[in-house]
Amino acid sequence: ERCGFPEVIFGTGKSAETVIEIAGRLLAHDQHVLATRIEAEKAKQVLERLSDARYNPVARTIRIDANPRGPEVGHVAVITAGTSDLPVAEEARETLAWMGVRATMVHDVGVAGPHRLPERLAEFRDTDAIVVVAGMEGALPSVVGGYVPCPVFAVPTSVGYGANLGGLSALLAMLNSCASNVAVVNIDAGFKAGYLAGLVATRRGTV
Amino acid sequence: ERCGFPEVIFGTGKSAETVIEIAGRLLAHDQHVLATRIEAEKAKQVLERLSDARYNPVARTIRIDANPRGPEVGHVAVITAGTSDLPVAEEARETLAWMGVRATMVHDVGVAGPHRLPERLAEFRDTDAIVVVAGMEGALPSVVGGYVPCPVFAVPTSVGYGANLGGLSALLAMLNSCASNVAVVNIDAGFKAGYLAGLVATRRGTV
Amino acid sequence: ERCGFPEVIFGTGKSAETVIEIAGRLLAHDQHVLATRIEAEKAKQVLERLSDARYNPVARTIRIDANPRGPEVGHVAVITAGTSDLPVAEEARETLAWMGVRATMVHDVGVAGPHRLPERLAEFRDTDAIVVVAGMEGALPSVVGGYVPCPVFAVPTSVGYGANLGGLSALLAMLNSCASNVAVVNIDAGFKAGYLAGLVATRRGTV
Amino acid sequence: ERCGFPEVIFGTGKSAETVIEIAGRLLAHDQHVLATRIEAEKAKQVLERLSDARYNPVARTIRIDANPRGPEVGHVAVITAGTSDLPVAEEARETLAWMGVRATMVHDVGVAGPHRLPERLAEFRDTDAIVVVAGMEGALPSVVGGYVPCPVFAVPTSVGYGANLGGLSALLAMLNSCASNVAVVNIDAGFKAGYLAGLVATRRGTV
Amino acid sequence: ERCGFPEVIFGTGKSAETVIEIAGRLLAHDQHVLATRIEAEKAKQVLERLSDARYNPVARTIRIDANPRGPEVGHVAVITAGTSDLPVAEEARETLAWMGVRATMVHDVGVAGPHRLPERLAEFRDTDAIVVVAGMEGALPSVVGGYVPCPVFAVPTSVGYGANLGGLSALLAMLNSCASNVAVVNIDAGFKAGYLAGLVATRRGTV
Amino acid sequence: ERCGFPEVIFGTGKSAETVIEIAGRLLAHDQHVLATRIEAEKAKQVLERLSDARYNPVARTIRIDANPRGPEVGHVAVITAGTSDLPVAEEARETLAWMGVRATMVHDVGVAGPHRLPERLAEFRDTDAIVVVAGMEGALPSVVGGYVPCPVFAVPTSVGYGANLGGLSALLAMLNSCASNVAVVNIDAGFKAGYLAGLVATRRGTV
Amino acid sequence: ERCGFPEVIFGTGKSAETVIEIAGRLLAHDQHVLATRIEAEKAKQVLERLSDARYNPVARTIRIDANPRGPEVGHVAVITAGTSDLPVAEEARETLAWMGVRATMVHDVGVAGPHRLPERLAEFRDTDAIVVVAGMEGALPSVVGGYVPCPVFAVPTSVGYGANLGGLSALLAMLNSCASNVAVVNIDAGFKAGYLAGLVATRRGTV
Amino acid sequence: ERCGFPEVIFGTGKSAETVIEIAGRLLAHDQHVLATRIEAEKAKQVLERLSDARYNPVARTIRIDANPRGPEVGHVAVITAGTSDLPVAEEARETLAWMGVRATMVHDVGVAGPHRLPERLAEFRDTDAIVVVAGMEGALPSVVGGYVPCPVFAVPTSVGYGANLGGLSALLAMLNSCASNVAVVNIDAGFKAGYLAGLVATRRGTV
Numbered sequence A, B, C, D, E, F, G, H: 001e002r003c004g005f006p007e008v009i010f011g012t013g014k015s016a017e018t019v020i021e022i023a024g025r026l027l028a029h030d031q032h033v034l035a036t037r038i039e040a041e042k043a044k045q046v047l048e049r050l051s052d053a054r055y056n057p058v059a060r061t062i063r064i065d066a067n068p069r070g071p072e073v074g075h076v077a078v079i080t081a082g083t084s085d086l087p088v089a090e091e092a093r094e095t096l097a098w099m100g101v102r103a104t105m106v107h108d109v110g111v112a113g114p115h116r117l118p119e120r121l122a123e124f125r126d127t128d129a130i131v132v133v134a135g136m137e138g139a140l141p142s143v144v145g146g147y148v149p150c151p152v153f154a155v156p157t158s159v160g161y162g163a164n165l166g167g168l169s170a171l172l173a174m175l176n177s178c179a180s181n182v183a184v185v186n187i188d189a190g191f192k193a194g195y196l197a198g199l200v201a202t203r204r205g206t207v
């Protein structure tokens, strides 16, 4: 579990054996399984044993449905600044899929190509919440926040070099966002941003 | 305006004159006014000119209603670790009031008095979102996050001394929270956390 | 002089007496005078003695022309994210005026109000160089850099609170800009950015 | 030796040969041996030569008793937030065993699962001292400190990612603990916390 | 109260009125009173109302005994590197007095005068615990730790200039101490170190 | 693309396949190709497919001309402090070649050999702009800036050890340069400095 | 005394009374007195009581000779980058005077005016040791180190703004100096650099 | 060469070929050769070609004498806190040997074993200068500085873990040393400290 939320398996430092064991226990309780931070080799071992498991090699996640799912609820957009931010965005998307939330992906609309984001506004203006994934200067969440009225969950990524300080520069920029609707999660924490956006989206769905 | 959200006046560095002028313009457009970071002296000048304005000296905010309000919607809890966190919590509460959202205050339930929080669970278990304000070790959002299924917006405060680094220690702790439902805003940013929680609460309300 | 450019007086730590003395020496050599970082009180003393001196209280600069000036050359835009960035922008503008360069001011077009900048593009698309002044998340230079083909000199300001770290957050963001045409100067260094932009603009003018 | 305490061998950078040689010397003086930070490969070499040595692969420690031991004295609890904190906790436990102090392990009771710690209070309420091992937000020592009247020795671990800064975030949180009875040791320093707790426990035992 | 130990009043940000009110409540429950971080002016107001209160202007503490005390128990030494460390050391001493623990003060024995500490060893060799207070390079705890077998609680102070970083340099040095028996508390946290040492000393006393 | 400038391929994290595909698209639009951060192995794969591509193994860049080039315009000097700064300087030089700008290389003239730079002044006194590449103490841009009237684009490199902090020390020194004509780019960002200098040089050329 | 060198009084935090008392004790032992970090007001009080004391208001030092001095020995140069570095340089010079060492001052020869230092080489080429005082980019010690064969003691100053980080940028630059003969002392520590240079100079003198 | 001191070869990033070539040139000019930071494999290649070269695998240095040497001059002590500091100390010792200075090694006398240093005082009390090498808390230079009247060149090492921050903690401690005669060089810079001490020692020798 990722600190007290037994339903999500945080793969770092866990053996394939342990992942399989926890997944089995969850399925036995009719809970959908999500495992994050699973490297390819470990995933292979898990998939050999759990035939329903699907591995997303970009997100490095495994998902297993405990039972047939109903239609997706709500709507969350996952927006990236550049292609290097994709793995983190995919982790968010898998998290939303596991929660049963509809997700729209909008890629490669970073601020230095300022025409690209407005062109795609129609795809995410009516969302319940938005996940914005960006490295380097971490400016995209502020711009997105300026276009939409819903909560924006910003994920800084460790993409960059030199003074990017492993993602700290993007993190600091996002915390200082002058858009009022931007909240921040840890560097590369695609799961967390997806989970928070999913919570907002499913709450609406349940009314 | 606080960076593109003309309806909220960020008082730092603005003269009473400027605050009055912007407030007047908002009221003329039938918009409720919220001004934050207004010191007592400046507030006095504003209140002399705008008789409907109400000043909260702890939050250092001014609010003016443009027209009669309907009943409050949604439900947000604002929880503090200690009494020194009060000003930031009050800023969040005023922001929620301005948005028309019902707020419950739960004060002084920091983690080193571990019996205090559970005793008050009933007051915030059914909320739409929670604002948690804490300085020093910044541990309270994780604990709150473990008790509730809704989004938690954590606000680190600059309360403390020595290695608290002006709030950075609490900020870092909150970003590293092992509770999945904790998002973070800037140090002392009570307004932002209140605004985000309010967005979640009103969206539900509008369905 | 400390830095080898005798023609600009850095006022910090210099007495009015010293400023007057250096200014006198420059005028005697037929050089236009620019003094930066001059507080109001010190400026008053200088102006009492040097009647041609003009003080800009926002920029905190003094200028004195050694002789009549010809028409301005080149074109530089000075763009700010918010009103708090004004003093730094004014220091850049005064520097350009001292260099005899035409300057256009574009204010308050920060990224969280994403409609504002494009509306004003016409004013700065044909410039020789651009100075962008921004605090908080420091995102504006990247966006400007995406719209124009000329060099952008980014000035982080110490505007903000909490995790803005006295301007370091904006500085780091700007250094990590994914726009190729963005160079950075020290926090609050309006003079330096103005000077660099002026160098680019006057070089073209001298061909 | 670990800086002047010849009775404990700090394995980092020492060859198996050197470890064996120091251990031999200690045993010749009838001193129990503890060696920390011994990787598996090096341990294998040591065990081949010193048949009484026991290796704990999780703690990465080797212990050899110089002579039969009497009953354990005192009582120390070693508490962890999550499973990744285990190696550091085991290093503390081995240190206590080497000192002849009774140790109780309480695992995986991190703050984001707030029900888990109170359920196990009975196991550590009467201890002489407590070692608390936690990474990420480093919040557990404050909570434990609020439940017990004895000294708490907090060990931050480098467990986490992104803004955990290799354990610095947990370290800073612990230093800012608002519980009065929390002292802190270096990141991952399980040995030190165990040693300090053991000192407190054995002193009581000797009265 | 913020931190769960209601019996100690942390004066920062509390009015004289509040301090008097809490002190009264504690005395009514027959509890000895300790208030820390009380500036001279505030102390004067408190002493006017509570005639039994004694103010220590160096420590900036107030103490009031609820009832006659028995003889002191245990033995703690409080050792300083230089005279500037005195206020923090005095806060520790007052805390020990409030706990009823015997304290020995050993002043101005910093490492750059290496003859001074050994000369005074006799005064603290038999203590239950030691508080070492040092700023600048923070080296003294390691040396003391090398002389004694009991726990050492190191308090970094913000004494110094330049690269002392407000006490961070001393803090980091102490965390890296190569003496096994050194634990660390927050910068300038004389209260905390005194409290921890007092806990060790009184536990022995109660056997 | 390097964030919105589709004409330059930033190789980090891109497969040879992707590089080839983008390069092909650019050539089809008659655009000269520049790809940076291409490791030797990846370059080999690209060159096997694109026969006109030239790889610079020191700069780790690939260039392909879309059509015959006219004569070079403008003049930029690229100056290095030491031989370890060569790769970054070469990246700048390749960028200038791709832009069609004449470049002069002046190597190994770091400040601790203070006779070397003045001896070579003649080679760069008449340039349009200068790129200065330096690691360690990052002092060279200030000295160069003192000799020339044109803009200086300073690139800190990650060359050094210990307190060089991966280039941060040189970066900070350059930001604090007391020469007015020094602007700074990210650590190791040879491309950016070359691009900015090229923009200045080609603008002059276009008059 | 804090630091083991009883003959120098560190004025920070000491009352005029204490300074006078220590000075008297030193004079009674026939020792020359040096007191550093003495503000003007405190100095006035000291001079009223000790008539032989001489105060240097720039250096903020007091000196009193215990007895007539012989001729000065050795030769140390104290070199500054800019006029703001003067107070620190003067502290070094007073320290050398107190040690009886001949000092040459070379001011305002910072690296951005690269012609100035070589012109004055004759004044310091034959020195026993050199003190170099510089803020901002801290580049001067490397250049001086390249001209002379003797030890250079570099003092970073807190002169500057923005990313100078209170002198840390200059400190880091100096530590990374590529001149082999450059050692560094704390920020603003003119006394220490003067003392070290004086030790080198007097040792030669005593042969 | 990078740093203007052609006689010392900094091996990092240089091929065996380059080292051999520079060494050959130096020998042709009758200069003794010192090469630092040479890994074992590279050393082997150099020694195959230059038969007089001697490799010190702990120091990772190569030395070649250009001609027979006279007797050593002066006296420098190289003191280490622990065995892990040995490589850096050996680099200093080899530098002194190359300069023709007599060196005394005093090992493993770190502050947490406070009896060890005084026992060996006789070995270094009469030295011209002292090199002190220490990691972790970096306290040893202050203690040594308190015993001797000559300059102390302190070298922080990157030895340690957790909050040692790659040697920064020791560096900061040394800069804050309260001993007046302690100067500091970069982390792990054994060469620099040896060179500075050697300069002091040979100057005396030349009188």
Ligand SMILES: Nc1ncnc2c1ncn2[C@@H]1O[C@H](COP(=O)(O)O)[C@@H](O)[C@H]1O
Pocket: C001, C002, C003, C004, C005, C006, C007, C008, C009, C010, C011, C036, C037, C189, C190, C191, C192, F178, F179, F180, G082
């Ligand atoms: N506001 C400013 N920010 C940064 N540098 C400045 C500023 N004003 C002047 N300078 C630089 O400082 C030099 C003068 O320094 P000084 O000799 O101390 O008066 C000028 O020639 C400029 O290079």
Ligand SMILES: Nc1ncnc2c1ncn2[C@@H]1O[C@H](COP(=O)(O)O)[C@@H](O)[C@H]1O
Pocket: B082, B083, D178, D179, D180, E001, E002, E003, E004, E005, E006, E007, E008, E009, E010, E011, E036, E037, E189, E190, E191, E192
């Ligand atoms: N000087 C001090 N330094 C650190 N913590 C203190 C100090 N004085 C009191 N405290 C702690 O703060 C608690 C009271 O905080 P509060 O509720 O804000 O009065 C006490 O119970 C102690 O745990």
Ligand SMILES: Nc1ncnc2c1ncn2[C@@H]1O[C@H](COP(=O)(O)O)[C@@H](O)[C@H]1O
Pocket: E082, E083, G001, G002, G003, G004, G005, G006, G007, G008, G009, G010, G011, G036, G037, G189, G190, G191, G192, H178, H179, H180
């Ligand atoms: N300006 C200064 N900077 C650094 N250290 C100083 C300074 N002045 C005096 N000291 C040192 O501080 C010692 C005296 O400290 P104290 O016992 O606090 O007076 C002196 O012997 C010097 O070693």
Ligand SMILES: Nc1ncnc2c1ncn2[C@@H]1O[C@H](COP(=O)(O)O)[C@@H](O)[C@H]1O
Pocket: F082, F083, G178, G179, G180, H001, H002, H003, H004, H005, H006, H007, H008, H009, H010, H011, H036, H037, H189, H190, H191, H192
């Ligand atoms: N281990 C070392 N640490 C620091 N500086 C060194 C070291 N070895 C050589 N140097 C310096 O680097 C210069 C040579 O640099 P380079 O031109 O890169 O070979 C020498 O003259 C020394 O000043």
Ligand SMILES: [Mg+2]
Pocket: A081, A082, A083, A108, A110, F001, F002, F003, F004
């Ligand atoms: Mg892209």
Ligand SMILES: [Mg+2]
Pocket: C001, C002, C003, C004, G082, G083, G108
């Ligand atoms: Mg000057």
Ligand SMILES: [Mg+2]
Pocket: B001, B002, B003, B004, C081, C082, C083, C108, C110
């Ligand atoms: Mg605005």
Ligand SMILES: [Mg+2]
Pocket: A001, A002, A003, A004, D081, D082, D083, D108, D110
């Ligand atoms: Mg767990």
Ligand SMILES: [Mg+2]
Pocket: B082, B083, B108, E001, E002, E003, E004
């Ligand atoms: Mg409280």
Ligand SMILES: [Mg+2]
Pocket: E082, E083, E108, G001, G002, G003, G004
């Ligand atoms: Mg003293």
Ligand SMILES: [Mg+2]
Pocket: F082, F083, F108, H001, H002, H003, H004
């Ligand atoms: Mg070189």
Ligand SMILES: [Mg+2]
Pocket: D001, D002, D003, D004, H081, H082, H083, H108, H110
């Ligand atoms: Mg040892």
